[in-house]
Amino acid sequence: MAGRQAELEVRGLSLAFGGIQAIKDVSLSVHTGELVAVIGPNGAGKTSLLNCITGFYRATSGDITFNGKSIVNMHTHKLTSLGIGRTFQNIELFPGMTVLQNMLLARHTRSKYNFGLACLYAPAVKREEVRHHEILEEIIDFLEMQSIRKELVGSLPYGMRKRVELGRALASEPSLLVLDEPFAGMTLEEKEDMVRFLLELHDGWGQTMILVEHDMSIVMSISERVIVLNFGEKLAEGLPEEIQDHPDVIRAYLGDTMDLGLGASEGA
Amino acid sequence: MARHAPSGRKIPTDHLEKMEGRTLPQILAMQAELFGREHIAIREKAYGIWQAHTWEDYLRYARYTGLGLKALGLTRHDHVAMIVNNHPEWLFTQLGAQAFGAVTLNLFTSAVAPELAGALARIQAGFVIVQDQEQVDKLLEQTANLPHLKAIIYIDPTGMRGYAGNRLLMSFKDLLELGKIHEARHPGLFLDELAKGKADETAHMIMTSGTTGVSKLAMLSHRNYAAMGRKWIASAPVTIGANWLSMTPPAWIVDQMWAFGVSLLGGMTMNFPETPETVTADFRDIGPSLLISSSRFWEDLASRIRVKVDDAGPVHRAAFGLAERIGMACIERAEKRRPVGPGLRGLHWLARLLVFNPLLDRVGCSGFESAYTGGHPISPDVIRFFRACGLNLKQCYGLTETCGIFQVQPDDEVKPETVGTALPDTQVKISSDQEVMVLSASVFTGYYNDYEATEAAFEHGWFLTGDAGYFDDDGHLVIIGRKQDIIRDKEGNAFSPDFIETRLKFSLFIKEAVIFGEGRPFITALINIDMGNTGNWAEDRMIPYTTYTDLSQRPEVEQLILEEVRKVNDQLPQRMKIKRFILLYKLLDADDEELTRTGKVRRRFVYGLYLPMIEAMYQGLDSLPVKGKVRYRDGQVGMIETTANVITVY
Numbered sequence: 001m002a003g004r005q006a007e008l009e010v011r012g013l014s015l016a017f018g019g020i021q022a023i024k025d026v027s028l029s030v031h032t033g034e035l036v037a038v039i040g041p042n043g044a045g046k047t048s049l050l051n052c053i054t055g056f057y058r059a060t061s062g063d064i065t066f067n068g069k070s071i072v073n074m075h076t077h078k079l080t081s082l083g084i085g086r087t088f089q090n091i092e093l094f095p096g097m098t099v100l101q102n103m104l105l106a107r108h109t110r111s112k113y114n115f116g117l118a119c120l121y122a123p124a125v126k127r128e129e130v131r132h133h134e135i136l137e138e139i140i141d142f143l144e145m146q147s148i149r150k151e152l153v154g155s156l157p158y159g160m161r162k163r164v165e166l167g168r169a170l171a172s173e174p175s176l177l178v179l180d181e182p183f184a185g186m187t188l189e190e191k192e193d194m195v196r197f198l199l200e201l202h203d204g205w206g207q208t209m210i211l212v213e214h215d216m217s218i219v220m221s222i223s224e225r226v227i228v229l230n231f232g233e234k235l236a237e238g239l240p241e242e243i244q245d246h247p248d249v250i251r252a253y254l255g256d257t258m259d260l261g262l263g264a265s266e267g268a
Numbered sequence: 269m270a271r272h273a274p275s276g277r278k279i280p281t282d283h284l285e286k287m288e289g290r291t292l293p294q295i296l297a298m299q300a301e302l303f304g305r306e307h308i309a310i311r312e313k314a315y316g317i318w319q320a321h322t323w324e325d326y327l328r329y330a331r332y333t334g335l336g337l338k339a340l341g342l343t344r345h346d347h348v349a350m351i352v353n354n355h356p357e358w359l360f361t362q363l364g365a366q367a368f369g370a371v372t373l374n375l376f377t378s379a380v381a382p383e384l385a386g387a388l389a390r391i392q393a394g395f396v397i398v399q400d401q402e403q404v405d406k407l408l409e410q411t412a413n414l415p416h417l418k419a420i421i422y423i424d425p426t427g428m429r430g431y432a433g434n435r436l437l438m439s440f441k442d443l444l445e446l447g448k449i450h451e452a453r454h455p456g457l458f459l460d461e462l463a464k465g466k467a468d469e470t471a472h473m474i475m476t477s478g479t480t481g482v483s484k485l486a487m488l489s490h491r492n493y494a495a496m497g498r499k500w501i502a503s504a505p506v507t508i509g510a511n512w513l514s515m516t517p518p519a520w521i522v523d524q525m526w527a528f529g530v531s532l533l534g535g536m537t538m539n540f541p542e543t544p545e546t547v548t549a550d551f552r553d554i555g556p557s558l559l560i561s562s563s564r565f566w567e568d569l570a571s572r573i574r575v576k577v578d579d580a581g582p583v584h585r586a587a588f589g590l591a592e593r594i595g596m597a598c599i600e601r602a603e604k605r606r607p608v609g610p611g612l613r614g615l616h617w618l619a620r621l622l623v624f625n626p627l628l629d630r631v632g633c634s635g636f637e638s639a640y641t642g643g644h645p646i647s648p649d650v651i652r653f654f655r656a657c658g659l660n661l662k663q664c665y666g667l668t669e670t671c672g673i674f675q676v677q678p679d680d681e682v683k684p685e686t687v688g689t690a691l692p693d694t695q696v697k698i699s700s701d702q703e704v705m706v707l708s709a710s711v712f713t714g715y716y717n718d719y720e721a722t723e724a725a726f727e728h729g730w731f732l733t734g735d736a737g738y739f740d741d742d743g744h745l746v747i748i749g750r751k752q753d754i755i756r757d758k759e760g761n762a763f764s765p766d767f768i769e770t771r772l773k774f775s776l777f778i779k780e781a782v783i784f785g786e787g788r789p790f791i792t793a794l795i796n797i798d799m800g801n802t803g804n805w806a807e808d809r810m811i812p813y814t815t816y817t818d819l820s821q822r823p824e825v826e827q828l829i830l831e832e833v834r835k836v837n838d839q840l841p842q843r844m845k846i847k848r849f850i851l852l853y854k855l856l857d858a859d860d861e862e863l864t865r866t867g868k869v870r871r872r873f874v875y876g877l878y879l880p881m882i883e884a885m886y887q888g889l890d891s892l893p894v895k896g897k898v899r900y901r902d903g904q905v906g907m908i909e910t911t912a913n914v915i916t917v918y
Contacts, residue, residue, distance in 0.1 A: 137315035140315075140316070141315060146542045146543050146546050147549070150549075200426070
């Protein structure tokens with residue numbers, strides 16, 4: 001399911017909410033097989049950017065193309081069929097359904113049979129259902145969720161729900177996986193598990209991913225390319241080690257050393 | 269087409285007779301010929317579905333595994349180690365390697381790296397089959413100490429891509445492939461090697477638990493396993509295609525004797541759970557007809573049922589309470605050999621129909637014809653509880669050195685304190701100093717590279733179990749405890765710490781207890797609270813707590829455990845009552861060497877470690893400051909500093 005073409009191109013993207021300019025003229029690209037991280041201080045426009053890419057927000061100006069096709073005004077369900085899957089910062093699962101049901105739902109856009117055939121449970125439908133379950137079980141096995149496949153999502157601990165959400169996103173067989181803070185609020189052990197899964201997805205499955213994340217140590221250790229946003233503008237882009245030493249980035253995160261009077265304290 | 273349903277037939281006697289003097293792999297070849305594709309030998313849950321392998325498949329995989337190892341340079345009498353969970357690959361490796369004359373050994377997957385390296389170095393293992401990346405990492409860390417290692421073969425390839433190029437490593441899939449190629453190049457090699465095997469050669473070695481020091485390696489021959497299988501086929505409902513769920517670690521004797529003794533000879537199906545976490549659900553899927561498990565399993569199950577019942581609605585609770593009273597009344601009468609009246613019998617039937625059967629079905633225990641508990645003395649209350657529920661739970665007794673269980677309670681003569689009578693072809697007697705002795709074809713051949721220990725373990729051909737015991741009036745064996753664990757207080761009164769500990773542990777709130785009192789004026793205890801149950805109890809009463817350490821020191825919790833200890837004291841004779849105890853600030857753990865890998869307390873080690881706390885109890889102190897080390901899974905050591913309170917019972 002992985003390794004498929006996923007060329008994302010964002011050109012001159014701007015987004016305004018009334019007088020607030022959330023994103024200003026941002027351009028970026030993600031190529032097939034890449035793992036790209038978007039970082040930036042609070043309110044930098046990271047989630048807004050992801051929401052534009054996944055069709056939750058309508059950009060004010062600029063263009064987004066996915067595999068050469070403009071997707072800037074496309075509905076979210078169309079985007080899923082095109083191969084863009086995502087997870088949310090604040091888990092958006094159905095708590096009253098089981099893990100398997102939540103994941104099956106993500107197969108909706110991949111199912112070809114119609115309502116009538118489904119009612120009759122025709123052989124073709126049966127074959128397809130088996131195929132859906134095969135794919136889901138592969139994901140369950142990969143994410144080590146065997147013991148919870150029939151548990152209600154509402155009864156699971158937070159870190160596990162994050163994992164289920166990743167599972168659901170994978171169930172739609174995305175060629176581009178968009179992850180909004182996949183590590184937020186997790187314990188160290190849960191983070192380690194998630195890192196393991198993402199690296200395996202990237203190296204083993206060739207999954208193309210773009211993620212927003214606050215945990216710098218994780219971002220720097222797993223991503224191939226880092227894009228930094230600040231106040232809606234692209235501040236820098238490059239390899240993790242380049243970004244780490246980038247003076248603008250340090251200033252954006254820590255503030256100007258002169259402003260804080262830290263520079264003066266040297267003489268004291 | 270293979271049949272999934274148990275046949276209800278036992279293995280034909282003439283076929284069983286033909287197995288006499290054969291090795292285990294030779295027996296597998298016979299079974300594959302007899303059953304072919306007709307019966308299921310192995311079932312494994314993978315990707316959410318039970319995948320079945322017939323006896324023909326079993327032989328084929330074992331053959332490829334053996335040939336693969338041969339291609340890598342395995343020779344007769346080589347040692348092959350396995351660090352695996354319950355998976356079919358374990359069976360394939362063990363029989364495949366043995367077909368080529370190798371001796372196998374299982375190690376616990378939970379063991380830390382130096383422990384594994386120590387064991388591997390001891391047997392100079394050339395080949396190690398491991399479960400996953402975790403075990404691979406442990407071994408690679410220790411390769412400097414393992415110069416004899418020729419190959420590490422991993423079963424689960426997840427996360428192994430980064431290791432490409434390491435010449436020691438190979439996947440199990442590649443090993444099978446290699447075996448297939450080797451067979452094409454050397455047709456007939458497998459059968460030639462298979463025929464060379466002798467039944468009296470060592471097939472497998474098992475590490476004894478080492479409750480009292482360095483563990484020994486018990487050598488078991490093919491004949492030992494086969495003898496054990498025959499005993500069970502003759503005396504238990506072992507039928508072709510009947511289900512066994514493999515859930516005790518392969519490094520332990522129970523699943524060993526069952527997989528390669530009973531199941532192999534009797535044609536039973538071995539079922540393997542999906543992951544260690546899904547055992548409960550898989551258990552329910554299979555509904556095994558026979559189960560031998562540790563007393564801890566049954567104790568946990570009983571306490572889980574009780575907690576669930578306590579959480580249930582008032583109607584369910586009342587129904588359970590009533591049903592339990594009826595069940596207990598029946599059991600008590602049966603124990604005292606008084607007739608159970610038709611009225612009570614009718615009520616018990618109703619209680620089973622309406623309450624117990626649905627309950628047992630919920631926990632996957634409705635398919636049992638027999639269930640056994642062994643490994644450690646079980647609290648009589650737990651046995652009574654399950655028997656009251658209509659579950660045929662019986663006690664059994666056996667050791668690694670006897671190739672497993674040889675004493676079982678007969679169906680209608682279950683007495684809480686005994687371990688029943690000996691299985692067929694097994695003689696048991698008591699020595700002059702109360703030690704239990706066994707004579708049987710299943711008794712092991714000796715300890716590996718330990719002539720002295722082997723000599724000490726036998727007396728005129730009889731195996732000395734090291735357990736003290738006696739026969740009661742009905743000829744049932746009663747085990748008092750490990751001979752060396754029976755201790756005497758200052759006045760010279762003998763008592764068994766186990767006896768008191770198991771009673772304490774039946775409390776929902778007590779996870780582990782260690783009793784002291786050797787040469788002392790009275791008896792004291794270190795107690796581990798059960799974090800789950802005590803935590804729930806505290807939450808219900810709005811008692812805030814943070815960690816295990818914090819919870820164990822809450823005055824409310826101390827009061828709770830005090831009540832539990834008093835209840836136990838009421839059942840004990842005067843000189844065996846507990847006078848003082850301390851709630852330990854950490855759980856006893858195998859990583860800290862306080863427990864063996866099978867979960868038994870290493871009493872002397874614990875005594876040495878917590879001596880200041882034990883002294884404080886005898887000196888009558890109210891509290892003392894303590895500083896303790898905690899070892900984490902990754903080998904790091906942390907410190908706990910706290911105050912331990914001494915609680916006086918009476």
